[in-house]
Amino acid sequence: MFLTIKETARSRFKLLQFNAELMAQFSRPPTINVGGGQKFMTGLLISGNDVLVAASGSNNRRIEATANLKGYILCPEIRTSAGHFSRVGAAIPTLDYESTHRDGASQPGACAAPRLIEHAFTIPRIKNNWRNWEMSEIFYQPNTARRTRDDLFWVHGLSAPHCATCDSLIALLMCTRP
Numbered sequence: 001m002f003l004t005i006k007e008t009a010r011s012r013f014k015l016l017q018f019n020a021e022l023m024a025q026f027s028r029p030p031t032i033n034v035g036g037g038q039k040f041m042t043g044l045l046i047s048g049n050d051v052l053v054a055a056s057g058s059n060n061r062r063i064e065a066t067a068n069l070k071g072y073i074l075c076p077e078i079r080t081s082a083g084h085f086s087r088v089g090a091a092i093p094t095l096d097y098e099s100t101h102r103d104g105a106s107q108p109g110a111c112a113a114p115r116l117i118e119h120a121f122t123i124p125r126i127k128n129n130w131r132n133w134e135m136s137e138i139f140y141q142p143n144t145a146r147r148t149r150d151d152l153f154w155v156h157g158l159s160a161p162h163c164a165t166c167d168s169l170i171a172l173l174m175c176t177r178p
């Protein structure tokens with residue numbers, strides 16, 4: 001069984017605040033040339049008093065600074081060599097994990113959502129509170145000149161749907177089968 005993690009007004013607003021602060025951090029000197037590095041998904045997960053944040057791609061010191069400022073736990077990048085476990089602690093074979101990759105979508109574990117979920121599983125008080133998780137994902141790309149797509153899904157500051165890989169990967173991570 002796969003239970004969807006709910007998005008709430010609270011998780012969404014906290015992530016909007018995080019992204020606003022992130023923009024402020026990016027604009028501080030030395031200013032980083034606005035390139036491909038400023039195009040990623042951000043994600044936030046609330047569990048009790050804990051708030052986890054994650055971004056797709058590489059964590060950089062602007063994201064670290066923003067997480068520190070907010071007192072949020074920044075999720076590390078997922079190592080492909082590390083083992084993967086579902087919510088009930090079942091080991092996910094590497095082949096199963098990798099087979100969630102869908103054509104045209106991200107590599108498994110590259111996005112913000114699986115990073116949040118897998119890191120949440122490593123902290124018992126957060127893992128055990130999974131029924132009460134609140135999660136949001138918002139796209140970050142302030143430079144409109146660098147947009148590569150012309151649809152309404154990937155717009156700076158707006159919620160974005162999971163990619164096709166995450167759809168199957170999140171189901172695998174949250175699976176209750178031992």
Ligand SMILES: [Zn+2]
Nearest residue numbers: 106111163166
């Ligand atoms: Zn994804």
